[in-house]
Amino acid sequence: MTGPAEVAAFLGGPGSFSEEARERFVPDATPLPCHNFAEVRQAVIDGRAAVGLLPVRNSAIGTIAENADLADDPRVAIERQEALPIELHLWTREGIGRKELKAVSSHPAALAQCSTYLGLLRLPTIWAESTGEAAAEVARSADPIAAIAGERAGRATGLIMLDSSVQDGIGNETIFAIFRRA
Ligand SMILES: O=C(O)C(=O)C[C@]1(C(=O)O)C=C[C@@H](O)C=C1
Numbered sequence: 001m002t003g004p005a006e007v008a009a010f011l012g013g014p015g016s017f018s019e020e021a022r023e024r025f026v027p028d029a030t031p032l033p034c035h036n037f038a039e040v041r042q043a044v045i046d047g048r049a050a051v052g053l054l055p056v057r058n059s060a061i062g063t064i065a066e067n068a069d070l071a072d073d074p075r076v077a078i079e080r081q082e083a084l085p086i087e088l089h090l091w092t093r094e095g096i097g098r099k100e101l102k103a104v105s106s107h108p109a110a111l112a113q114c115s116t117y118l119g120l121l122r123l124p125t126i127w128a129e130s131t132g133e134a135a136a137e138v139a140r141s142a143d144p145i146a147a148i149a150g151e152r153a154g155r156a157t158g159l160i161m162l163d164s165s166v167q168d169g170i171g172n173e174t175i176f177a178i179f180r181r182a
Contacts (some may be wrong), residue, residue: 013132015153
C-alpha cells in the first residue's frame with residue numbers, strides 16, 4: 001500500500017545537483033526546494049519535510065564543510081548515502097564572449113571543484129546559493145557574467161555553454177546523505 005507522498009527538502013535553484021539527487025534517490029517524494037543547507041536541515045528537524053538530502057563529500061574537494069557535522073547531529077539520522085556524478089560547465093547568455101566576461105558565479109563547492117580552470121580564467125568569483133541559482137542569476141543579469149553549473153541548470157535557464165567539463169580531475173562525484181528526523 002502506498003501512503004501520501006513524503007516531502008523531501010533539498011537545495012533548490014532550477015537544475016541544481018541537489019534537485020537531480022532528489023529526483024534520483026527519493027523519486028516518489030514531493031519536492032521542497034530550500035535556499036541553503038541550513039534550511040534543508042531545519043525543514044527535517046521541524047517536521048516540514050520527512051526526508052532531507054545534503055551533499056556531505058566530494059571526490060575533488062573532500063568534506064562539504066557546512067554539512068560535516070550532519071552525522072553527529074542528534075536531531076537527525078542518516079538513512080543512506082548515494083553518489084552523484086558531477087560535471088560542471090561554464091555558461092553565459094547568447095552574444096557574450098569569453099573575453100568580455102567580468103565575473104563567474106556559482107555555489108562555493110562547485111567553484112572549488114574548478115580551481116585549475118578558474119585559475120587560468122583569472123576572473124573574480126561570486127558566491128551563489130546553488131549552481132542552479134547561479135545560472136538563473138546570469139540569465140536575469142544585464143552584466144557580462146558567467147555561471148559554473150551542470151547541464152540541467154544551463155539548459156533550464158536558456159544559457160549558452162562556453163566551456164565544457166571544467167571540473168578538476170576525472171570521475172568527479174558528490175556523496176549525498178539522505179536523512180530523517182531522529
Ligand atoms: O549547487 C548545487 O547545485 C548543489 O546541489 C550543491 C553542491 C554542493 O554543495 O556540493 C552539490 C553538488 C556539487 O558538488 C556542487 C554543488
